[in-house]
Amino acid sequence: MATRAPLVISVPEPVYADGLADVDGVESVVWDLRAPHERQAEFRLVVPRYISVPPAERLQGLPALEVVQLLTAGYDSVLPVMPDGVTLCSGGGIHDASTAELALTLTLASLRSIPQHVMAQAQESWAPQRIWGALADKRVLVVGYGRIGHAIVRRFAPFEVSLTVVASRARAGDDLVERVHGIDELSGLVACADVLVVIVPLTDSTHGLVDADLLARLPDDALVVNVARGAIIDTDALVQACATGRIRAAIDVTDPEPLPPGHPLWRTPGVLITPHVGGATSAMAPRAAALLRRQVEALRDGTPLINVIER
């Protein structure tokens, strides 16, 4: 078999080039797409920097370009700069493990009173013995059952909880749940949700999905967990519902974001806030490397790409 010209691609950081170094027939060039590159006419696949939108004219100047491969699951901001005839692939999957893990972390930290224990530790104060809260036996409702929702449910499963899931449309169950409820059933289901985990994409129909009415339907002492986007919850309604002490929240995303100093959410009782750290962890790089490897091998071999965005 004759030697073929290598598939030349660009990656935003040396770590990704290193991860692809042993892939036969692929040459990775480190390029951040900010300034023109002397080899840009060769690039058939480019990987923009994490959470960046490349300049439209830069992508237009790549005559061999076939694929833009993102490192984020979201892609809306890149759509306007995509040249015609070029395939856009999302980074879906790269953040699943990390985000699902944070949903469990926020749930457990809140239900097991870690914020109180952290504050008591700073005071060098050992709390008197009493009966504390726990996750076991709770009824957990996961709203959003895509890949991250599935990863969340898989992690909840061994904790001796009952699990109910909601997706945009009702469908049959799988190895983890008996059935998947439709979003139209949500307002009825929340009445039995001790833990409500939100992991739906932000769209016109999910904006403000968790509003004052839905929060009012939650049982007493319920916990709202958001690892999706802040605007899915009505922030004012959440502050009011938590301020009474009736429900609690543990959220990685806020609206507005970043949450400005002085915003009432910071000091609302029973609210635990992390600063949008769901995806940006040590779990990201190896999963990004595995996805890039899979995609460049597919492009090299002419087999189907995954995570292709229809547009």
Add this chain to the structure above:
Amino acid sequence: MATRAPLVISVPEPVYADGLADVDGVESVVWDLRAPHERQAEFRLVVPRYISVPPAERLQGLPALEVVQLLTAGYDSVLPVMPDGVTLCSGGGIHDASTAELALTLTLASLRSIPQHVMAQAQESWAPQRIWGALADKRVLVVGYGRIGHAIVRRFAPFEVSLTVVASRARAGDDLVERVHGIDELSGLVACADVLVVIVPLTDSTHGLVDADLLARLPDDALVVNVARGAIIDTDALVQACATGRIRAAIDVTDPEPLPPGHPLWRTPGVLITPHVGGATSAMAPRAAALLRRQVEALRDGTPLINVIER
């Protein structure tokens, strides 16, 4: 069939009597064993209060007594007061879910930097974007593979970690691990433990098991999690190892306990402390009720009791 006299037992709180109300042929009397009871000659099974030792003379004064059923997994303190010929049953299993859940909570809270986020929230400060730590991809070593150890491993399994377990003796694996390593392999195994979870009983051989030498063998950035007993770790060695920033710890038990104000462990960097809250949670009561039901039905029917302590 002739009506038989009911099995009369004592329970320490009304909630347990309520839980047994529908068990045929069993009458539950609420009694805390502090003062004599007018029906004490009838009690064939007694349940002392949670974490209490009944007076020896009280137990001696129960002529029908066959079984003392504890609500704690530990039983050493009750052995000296047990009358001859009476069976002692531990509350083993009641706290498994809650304690295993706390092991995951401590691990996740520490690795996902929840203490830092709690402190930042108190300052109304949104942390700048960076790459944070995570549990995914970590090598988890669980030392102690009884029922709680097993419950811990089951909860770690979906988190995309590698799991290794150590018990007192090496044996074949199960549905969760390929094999169970013996405690003699511990000092070699810790060199690959990003997370070291301790859940062994406190005995002469486990006292100080995690000492300066073992801590020194842990890889950089390792996390030590203790949900067993404080004295299994050499506290001074732990303070020294964490103070350098080389390793971290997340512990529910301390030595001494309660940890007094001014003890250096309170303010050692990278140490998260909870005040021995592993077992005393909302998960306890339903599991205690289920165990009591199982045991009184066995005593009523003449079938074998579980959790019988050999003495």
